[in-house]
Amino acid sequence: MKNNDTSRRDFLATALLAGVASGCSSNNPFDPGDNKKVPSGEMVKLLSVDGEIIEVDKAFLNPVPEVPTLTNSEERIGIEGKKFVMVIDLSRCKNVGACKVACNHAHHLNPGQNWIKIHAMEDAEHTAPYWQPTTCMHCDEPPCVKVCPVDATFKRKDGIVLIDNERCIGCRFCMAACPYSTRVFNWQEPILEEKIATQHYSCETSVPQKIGTVSKCDFCPDMARKGELPHCVSACPNGVYFFGDMNEDSVTNGAETFRFSDLIKDKAGYRLMEDLGTKPRVYYLPPVNRNFPFESGLEKDTTEKNNSK
Amino acid sequence: METSTTLTNEIITNDLLPQKFGKRGMIWTGILIAFCVVGAFAYYMQLKNGLSVTAMRDYVSWGIYISNFVFFVAISLVGSLITAVFRLANVKWSTPLTRIAEIIAVSAIFFASLIIIVDMGRPERLFNLFVYGRLQSPIMWDVIVITTYFFISLLLLFFPLLPDLKILISSKEVLGKSFSKLYRFLGSFWKGTRLQDKLNKRAVNILCIIIIPVAFCIHTVTSWLFATTYRPGWDSTNFGAYFISGAFLVGAGGVLVAMYVFRKVYALEKYITTLHFDKMGRIVVLLALLYLYFNVNEYLVPAFKMKKSEEAHLTGLFTGEYAPLFWFAILAGMIIPIFILIFKRGRNPLPAFIAGILVVVGAWFKRFLIVTPTLLHPFLPMTDVPESYKHYFPSWQEWAIAMGSLAGALLVITFFARIFPIIPIQETINEQHETGNK
Ligand code: SF4
Ligand code: SF4
Numbered sequence: 009m010k011n012n013d014t015s016r017r018d019f020l021a022t023a024l025l026a027g028v029a030s031g032c033s034s035n036n037p038f039d040p041g042d043n044k045k046v047p048s049g050e051m052v053k054l055l056s057v058d059g060e061i062i063e064v065d066k067a068f069l070n071p072v073p074e075v076p077t078l079t080n081s082e083e084r085i086g087i088e089g090k091k092f093v094m095v096i097d098l099s100r101c102k103n104v105g106a107c108k109v110a111c112n113h114a115h116h117l118n119p120g121q122n123w124i125k126i127h128a129m130e131d132a133e134h135t136a137p138y139w140q141p142t143t144c145m146h147c148d149e150p151p152c153v154k155v156c157p158v159d160a161t162f163k164r165k166d167g168i169v170l171i172d173n174e175r176c177i178g179c180r181f182c183m184a185a186c187p188y189s190t191r192v193f194n195w196q197e198p199i200l201e202e203k204i205a206t207q208h209y210s211c212e213t214s215v216p217q218k219i220g221t222v223s224k225c226d227f228c229p230d231m232a233r234k235g236e237l238p239h240c241v242s243a244c245p246n247g248v249y250f251f252g253d254m255n256e257d258s259v260t261n262g263a264e265t266f267r268f269s270d271l272i273k274d275k276a277g278y279r280l281m282e283d284l285g286t287k288p289r290v291y292y293l294p295p296v297n298r299n300f301p302f303e304s305g306l307e308k309d310t311t312e313k314n315n316s317k
Numbered sequence: 318m319e320t321s322t323t324l325t326n327e328i329i330t331n332d333l334l335p336q337k338f339g340k341r342g343m344i345w346t347g348i349l350i351a352f353c354v355v356g357a358f359a360y361y362m363q364l365k366n367g368l369s370v371t372a373m374r375d376y377v378s379w380g381i382y383i384s385n386f387v388f389f390v391a392i393s394l395v396g397s398l399i400t401a402v403f404r405l406a407n408v409k410w411s412t413p414l415t416r417i418a419e420i421i422a423v424s425a426i427f428f429a430s431l432i433i434i435v436d437m438g439r440p441e442r443l444f445n446l447f448v449y450g451r452l453q454s455p456i457m458w459d460v461i462v463i464t465t466y467f468f469i470s471l472l473l474l475f476f477p478l479l480p481d482l483k484i485l486i487s488s489k490e491v492l493g494k495s496f497s498k499l500y501r502f503l504g505s506f507w508k509g510t511r512l513q514d515k516l517n518k519r520a521v522n523i524l525c526i527i528i529i530p531v532a533f534c535i536h537t538v539t540s541w542l543f544a545t546t547y548r549p550g551w552d553s554t555n556f557g558a559y560f561i562s563g564a565f566l567v568g569a570g571g572v573l574v575a576m577y578v579f580r581k582v583y584a585l586e587k588y589i590t591t592l593h594f595d596k597m598g599r600i601v602v603l604l605a606l607l608y609l610y611f612n613v614n615e616y617l618v619p620a621f622k623m624k625k626s627e628e629a630h631l632t633g634l635f636t637g638e639y640a641p642l643f644w645f646a647i648l649a650g651m652i653i654p655i656f657i658l659i660f661k662r663g664r665n666p667l668p669a670f671i672a673g674i675l676v677v678v679g680a681w682f683k684r685f686l687i688v689t690p691t692l693l694h695p696f697l698p699m700t701d702v703p704e705s706y707k708h709y710f711p712s713w714q715e716w717a718i719a720m721g722s723l724a725g726a727l728l729v730i731t732f733f734a735r736i737f738p739i740i741p742i743q744e745t746i747n748e749q750h751e752t753g754n755k
Contacts, residue, residue, distance in 0.1 A: 108701070122701040129698075155545065157456035158442075176443050178368070178438015180378040181456055187547045189695045193378060193438070196369035219367045220438030237387040281696065284547050291453065 086164030103305025395568025396422025548623015570676025649678020
């Protein structure tokens with residue numbers, strides 16, 4: 009994974025700080041209610057906020073229950089120097105649905121909610137049918153962001169479009185505006201485990217979901233911060249999804265890495281509904297020289313075929 | 318001055334002073350209150366369980382709440398039509414209708430904003446609109462113009478009321494003590510001096526001038542809520558004009574209905590005459606023709622081309638699932654009223670009243686047809702969603718809330734007519750004098 013190496017350095021500081029927070033909460037040997045603390049003599053090295061290494065007696069470490077590692081404004085800016093992009097190779101898709109399962113699981117989506125939708129497409133009567141997975145396109149001219157009255161849906165510098173569930177008023181204008189129908193609404197109180205439900209909401213993980221607000225594919229920026237690939241990319245057994253950074257001009261599906269511009273050029277990549285001017289960040293490679301016949305995924309799909317583009 | 322054709326000031330005042338509810342009034346108010354209570358209960362359920370109590374889902378994410386909102390905004394435009402446009406055009410006969418139109422406008426716009434809050438997934442975060450509001454969103458434009466329009470309409474209701482308040486205060490014996498406190502609170506500063514009169518006239522004139530652009534804005538912006546998206550059926554450059562013409566039509570139809578009802582209930586035959594029905598009828602015909610013209614633009618032009626993205630939407634309306642509703646809305650909302658009102662006999666009170674009802678009911682369904690079918694025809698197929706997401710029929714809670722809001726608007730109008738003269742007394746007197754002097 010080429011983009012990992014460069015990003016790893018960026019993540020180091022954050023990761024270490026996060027380590028402090030989570031480290032003390034997970035293996036804290038002391039009772040948090042104990043206020044008469046005796047120095048144990050055992051020193052722990054820590055990285056201070058200014059980047060210096062400091063030593064603290066273990067006894068004085070207090071567990072921090074659950075600290076958001078990023079502030080809302082940091083989440084709104086995005087990851088420095090990145091321009092995330094996704095490529096979906098339609099010739100490899102067999103409607104396995106592993107991407108969807110992994111995504112739903114990682115984001116604790118409720119039954120019936122899917123951020124990834126695998127459409128059975130047929131452009132015209134006599135053209136060949138194919139499977140088309142769709143995620144949020146993270147448009148560069150996102151209609152959903154334009155119409156949001158309270159800036160709950162926002163576009164980051166690294167190209168990712170995210171939702172702030174703490175701010176969304178649930179007007180659903182963004183759902184009407186998104187031509188790719190990728191947005192999902194929490195019509196009722198989401199069913200979540202206690203542990204998840206009480207978490208602090210983070211725009212980057214989109215967890216936990218909240219009643220009366222929208223959600224959608226977020227490109228897994230929390231994984232990107234860790235230098236890892238989005239869940240759908242690593243889950244797909246056929247390597248349909250490629251994820252990467254336009255600034256580095258590379259995309260990878262975990263097994264293969266390509267130069268993004270070459271891949272798009274060689275395989276005639278395109279974007280959906282170009283005529284609308286939304287400038288998506290998700291590119292598609294046409295379903296030519298297929299790895300699987302279309303029929304091989306049909307048994308999984310009971311929905312009717314639709315003739316629209 | 319009191320010729321046989323003119324009425325004395327006393328008769329006018331006595332005729333027009335607000336009257337107690339009779340038995341019919343009590344029943345009517347009772348029914349309205351019952352509707353409101355059921356609506357409020359349904360809303361309580363919605364607050365408790367979230368919007369899942371509605372039949373809206375990810376595809377049809379806007380349902381009858383939003384169509385009801387558009388309907389309210391549309392009918393509220395009548396205030397500016399009757400009061401401002403007619404006043405500036407120096408149309409004199411509309412005087413008895415101005416207050417009816419204004420109170421329809423005020424109560425409709427008030428309930429329009431309420432129903433929008435009902436539609437929100439997170440109503441408790443309403444203040445976010447003011448804390449984080451961003452001007453690029455058409456919703457913010459709507460918030461701004463609706464507020465502006467509401468206050469202008471309120472003032473347009475209040476200023477012409479001032480001279481009448483003086484009359485109301487002075488006829489305490491007839492009206493009872495409790496109300497006269499309210500009248501004094503509202504209008505005791507009004508002495509009716511020449512200066513006050515002049516200022517009041519000026520103020521009303523200024524308001525009439527500014528309300529027209531604001532009225533155009535409010536409904537244009539509401540149409541833009543739809544037209545700024547890419548959806549087939551909404552993606553139209555015709556939408557602003559289309560909505561405005563439809564709004565004037567339903568407003569005028571609403572006034573026809575209200576005229577008939579008030580005339581019957583309060584025995585106002587001397588003030589709301591057949592002449593008024595005749596004139597309003599002509600106006601409705603004109604507006605219905607205009608709206609029909611915009612409808613042809615809105616549907617025929619895309620139907621001629623039948624672009625792929627529009628195809629499902631248009632065939633759904635013309636011959637598909639929504640055809641009965643669509644043709645009902647076109648026939649009842651425009652064509653039949655035109656046929657009734659184009660004839661002189663059709664402009665008599667009763668047929669005109671029926672035409673008015675048809676216009677209003679047709680218009681309500683028309684709003685439903687503008688909002689819902691489009692959402693059922695997205696660009697990409699509906700995949701990986703539960704079966705219930707692919708259809709929309711409002712749940713009882715939605716019906717209850719929508720009907721409750723309509724009942725609420727009628728209730729406001731009813732109470733207003735109980736407390737204040739629904740036909741301006743002072744203006745009627747003045748006009749009597751003018752015509753009497755001639
Ligand atoms: S695909 Fe839809 S939700 Fe995603 S950025 Fe574009 S408009 Fe917004
Ligand atoms: S539903 Fe939420 S995210 Fe969408 S436009 Fe409304 S406030 Fe913004």
